[in-house]
Amino acid sequence: MSPDVINLTSLFDGGSSEHQIQHRVDLFNKWKITPGSKILEIGCGQGDCTLVAAYILGDQGHVTAIDPAPKDYGAPMTLGEAQDKLRQTPIGDRMTFYQSNLQDFLDSGASEQVYDYAMLVHSVWYLPSVEVLQKMLAALRGRTKCLLIAEYSLDIRGDIAALPHLLAAISQAEFNSRSNILDQDDNIQSIISQQTICALAQTAGWELQKEEIVESPQGQEDAEWEVHRVLSKEYSIRSESHGDPSRQNFANALIDAVAQSTRVIGPNPKLRTLSTWLGSWV
Amino acid sequence: MSPDVINLTSLFDGGSSEHQIQHRVDLFNKWKITPGSKILEIGCGQGDCTLVAAYILGDQGHVTAIDPAPKDYGAPMTLGEAQDKLRQTPIGDRMTFYQSNLQDFLDSGASEQVYDYAMLVHSVWYLPSVEVLQKMLAALRGRTKCLLIAEYSLDIRGDIAALPHLLAAISQAEFNSRSNILDQDDNIQSIISQQTICALAQTAGWELQKEEIVESPQGQEDAEWEVHRVLSKEYSIRSESHGDPSRQNFANALIDAVAQSTRVIGPNPKLRTLSTWLGSWV
Numbered sequence: 274m275s276p277d278v279i280n281l282t283s284l285f286d287g288g289s290s291e292h293q294i295q296h297r298v299d300l301f302n303k304w305k306i307t308p309g310s311k312i313l314e315i316g317c318g319q320g321d322c323t324l325v326a327a328y329i330l331g332d333q334g335h336v337t338a339i340d341p342a343p344k345d346y347g348a349p350m351t352l353g354e355a356q357d358k359l360r361q362t363p364i365g366d367r368m369t370f371y372q373s374n375l376q377d378f379l380d381s382g383a384s385e386q387v388y389d390y391a392m393l394v395h396s397v398w399y400l401p402s403v404e405v406l407q408k409m410l411a412a413l414r415g416r417t418k419c420l421l422i423a424e425y426s427l428d429i430r431g432d433i434a435a436l437p438h439l440l441a442a443i444s445q446a447e448f449n450s451r452s453n454i455l456d457q458d459d460n461i462q463s464i465i466s467q468q469t470i471c472a473l474a475q476t477a478g479w480e481l482q483k484e485e486i487v488e489s490p491q492g493q494e495d496a497e498w499e500v501h502r503v504l505s506k507e508y509s510i511r512s513e514s515h516g517d518p519s520r521q522n523f524a525n526a527l528i529d530a531v532a533q534s535t536r537v538i539g540p541n542p543k544l545r546t547l548s549t550w551l552g553s554w555v
Numbered sequence: 556m557s558p559d560v561i562n563l564t565s566l567f568d569g570g571s572s573e574h575q576i577q578h579r580v581d582l583f584n585k586w587k588i589t590p591g592s593k594i595l596e597i598g599c600g601q602g603d604c605t606l607v608a609a610y611i612l613g614d615q616g617h618v619t620a621i622d623p624a625p626k627d628y629g630a631p632m633t634l635g636e637a638q639d640k641l642r643q644t645p646i647g648d649r650m651t652f653y654q655s656n657l658q659d660f661l662d663s664g665a666s667e668q669v670y671d672y673a674m675l676v677h678s679v680w681y682l683p684s685v686e687v688l689q690k691m692l693a694a695l696r697g698r699t700k701c702l703l704i705a706e707y708s709l710d711i712r713g714d715i716a717a718l719p720h721l722l723a724a725i726s727q728a729e730f731n732s733r734s735n736i737l738d739q740d741d742n743i744q745s746i747i748s749q750q751t752i753c754a755l756a757q758t759a760g761w762e763l764q765k766e767e768i769v770e771s772p773q774g775q776e777d778a779e780w781e782v783h784r785v786l787s788k789e790y791s792i793r794s795e796s797h798g799d800p801s802r803q804n805f806a807n808a809l810i811d812a813v814a815q816s817t818r819v820i821g822p823n824p825k826l827r828t829l830s831t832w833l834g835s836w837v
Contacts, residue, residue, distance in 0.1 A: 403804045427808065428815035431715050443725065443809070450805035463804055466811035522685045522745055523732035526709065527725070529748035533710035 281328055284362045288355050289321045292493040296549070297325040299487045300394065300423050303551055309333035310389035313417060315375055315409065316340055316396025319347055319355035320368070326392075327367035335367055337385070341374040375409050379416055391417035395549075397424040398442070398461045401449070403469060410477035420479055420554040425495075425547040426486065427466050434545035435489075436534045438496035441503040442547070444527040451516055460499060467550045479554035489546035496544035503531050563610055566644045570637050571603045574775040578831070579607040581769045582676065582705050585833055591615035592671035595699060597657055597691065598622055598678025601629055601637035602650070608674075609649035617649055619667070623656040657691050661698055673699035677831075679706040680724070680743045683731070685751060692759035702761055702836040707777075707829040708768065709748050716827035717771075718816045720778035723785040724829070726809040733798055742781060749832045761836035771828035778826035785813050 274282075274291055277298055282291045300322075306312070308331040317323045317338035326336045344353030356370045371378055378384055391413050400406050413420060425442065429435040445461035471481060489495070502508055512524045538544065556564075556573060559580055564573045582604075588594070590613040599605045599620035608618045626635030638652045653660055660666050673695050682688050695702060707724065711717040727743035753763060771777070784790055794806045817826065 402801060404800065426815070427812040428818070429715075429718070433711075433713050433715060436711070436718070439812070443812070446805050446808065447729070450801045452799055452801065463801075464808040464812075465804070466808050466815075468811050468814075469804075469807065517734055518686065519684060519732045519734065519745075522747070522751075523728055525751060526728065526746040526748050529750050530709040530721070530725070530746075532750075533708070533748075536710075 277328070281325060284328070284364065285321075285324055285359065288350060288358050289319070289324075290492075290494060292490050293321050294325060295490045296487070296493050296546075297322050297394070298329075299490065300549065300551060301325060301329050303485050303487060304421055304553065306330065306390060311385060312336045313385070313388040313391045314338040315391060315393050316399055317356075317370065318342070318396070319350060319352055320359045320370070322392075322394040323368050323370075324359055324362070324364075327364050330367060332364075332367065335369070337369050337371070337383075337388070339371045339373045339375065339378050341372065344372060376412055379412055384416075386416070388417040390419045390421055392421040392423075394421075394423045395425070397422060397465050397470065398446075398463060400465070401462050403463065403465055403473065406465060406470070407473050407477065410474055410479065414478050418555065419482075420474065421551070422470060422474075422553075423487075423549050423551045424465070424467070424470065426550040427464060428548070430486070430488075430548055432545055434538055434543060435496065435547050437500045437531055437538070437544050438547045440527065440531045440534050441496075441499040444503045444524070444531055445499065447524055447527055448512060448515070451520065459502070460495075467552065470552060474552070474554050482553045482555055483551075485551040487549045487551060489548060491543075491545075493546040496546040500531060500535060500544055503528060504535075559610070563607060566610070566646065567603075567606055567641065570632060570640050571601070571606075572774075572776060574772050575603050576607060577772045578769070578775050578828075579604050579676070580611075581772065582831065582833060583607060583611050585767050585769060586703055586835065588612065588672060593667060594618045595667070595670040595673045596620040597673060597675050598681055599638075599652065600624070600678070601632060601634055602641045602652070604674075604676040605650050605652075606641055606644070606646075609646050612649060614646075614649070617651070619651050619653070619665075619670070621653045621655045621657065621660050623654065626654060658694055661694055666698075668698070670699040672701045672703055674703040674705075676703075676705045677707070679704060679747050679752065680728075680745060682747070683744050685745065685747055685755065688747060688752070689755050689759065692756050692761065696760050700837065701764075702756065703833070704752060704756075704835075705769075705831050705833045706747070706749070706752065708832040709746060710830070712768070712770075712830055714827055716825060717778065717829050719782045719813055719826050720829045722809065722813045722816050723778075723781040726785045726806070726813055727781065729806055729809055730794060730797070733802065741784070742777075749834065752834060756834070756836050764835045764837055765833075767833045769831045769833060771830060773825075773827075775828040778828040782813060782817060782826055785810060786817075 446464040728746040
């Protein structure tokens with residue numbers, strides 16, 4: 274663990290694991306953000322990335338972090354609790370949190386006219402649809418100098434231990450692609466590929482500067498979380514209560530594929546979280 | 556290549572590749588069918604498996620091979636052409652072909668009252684639904700002493716080169732799980748897992764004797780065929796003309812995942828066909 278990760282994990286005091294912090298430090302190491310910048314973070318959730326951004330920006334920088342989820346959403350710590358905890362750290366005054374969607378926020382008096390960076394870090398797969406992302410990318414034109422997006426890659430890059438995470442993501446996206454699904458409990462709503470993100474950004478007028486890949490640190494928990502969810506009894510029950518038989522058969526096969534892919538890794542599976550794809554645009 | 560494969564490939568005279576024949580010989584080597592038996596083969600298609608079964612059964616055995624597809628279905632050789640070719644081989648009198656679904660055939664005067672073996676070799680994923688398989692397994696009770704099923708496994712068993720085939724199968728099954736799809740062009744209609752096959756067989760009263768896995772021979776073309784299909788322009792166009800936007804986004808992500816999984820294998824990808832799972836029941 275680097276000194277930065279030790280500092281940050283200790284700053285958040287149990288609010289996030291060292292692996293989650295390490296992963297976000299790895300992203301910023303690629304992005305080389307200018308200290309003192311103003312960042313708009315879209316879909317901040319519990320604020321893991323907000324914390325890392327605030328730390329790296331230094332005392333002249335600021336992160337405005339927005340998320341439409343209610344403050345009492347999330348477990349074991351709610352968004353509100355986590356954000357309060359972050360605000361109380363020694364770098365808490367570098368962060369401001371708003372419960373808002375992007376368009377409402379940009380239209381409000383709280384928003385800067387132009388940010389140095391707007392970023393979506395692992396919030397794209399939370400979006401309900403490609404169309405929502407398309408609108409967001411259009412709305413951001415003229416409101417930020419640089420656009421940064423980080424999301425999991427659909428490519429396991431030869432690492433068989435990442436296959437269960439990929440298949441679990443496909444399974445969750447299958448459920449959430451059904452019509453009339455109001456249940457928004459999954460961490461993965463739609464698996465939007467890097468090809469699609471690039472195409473949408475181009476349509477919205479963004480010019481791609483760079484694409485990169487960041488491997489997940491060993492121990493990053495996302496694979497375990499998503500696979501565990503898909504293999505839970507509640508998940509199967511929910512799937513079967515929301516689809517026609519043909520759809521359910523397909524969904525069941527995906528769940529079986531997740532189960533088999535975990536078995537092949539061994540008696541004590543060490544699942545690997547998918548690599549993250551990074552894009553930056555001006 | 557074993558002498559059997561050389562003999563069989565030469566018997567069929569270009570009707571099938573040595574890899575396809577080798578794969579079916581590998582299946583029968585596991586199953587150890589008693590020579591002289593009477594087999595009912597369900598979903599024989601172009602008859603690759605019919606040929607191998609007839610060869611292995613010897614001159615006292617017989618394969619009754621049924622398929623509901625029209626005789627002019629299939630390319631580059633139609634079912635009718637391939638079956639005629641097989642009938643003209645020196646072991647052609649060990650095979651009889653009928654264009655029929657299972658229930659109609661069992662109800663007809665053409666069927667034996669009881670077969671030694673009924674087998675489905677790579678025909679399960681051609682079926683439109685789990686429900687159709689359920690009915691077939693029930694209809695076969697009392698009409699065969701032994702039930703044999705071979706179908707691809709949803710498990711790539713640690714071989715990254717088989718991932719494109721798995722993802723292409725998921726993609727085709729996604730399309731065919733949509734409601735009101737009348738297009739039956741895909742080789743894969745539904746990815747029914749080995750867990751589901753076992754559960755259905757048990758419900759129908761079958762007692763599982765053995766499960767085995769057969770690796771595909773290097774060069775077996777199925778992975779190439781299915782991946783090529785999913786990555787074709789026509790496939791994307793068809794997908795986009797049959798779904799709501801949410802469904803299409805999911806389908807597009809699956810196609811992108813197939814494309815990426817082929818790229819990781821290298822500049823000259825050698826795709827591997829999925830392993831085959833075998834079950835036998837009495």
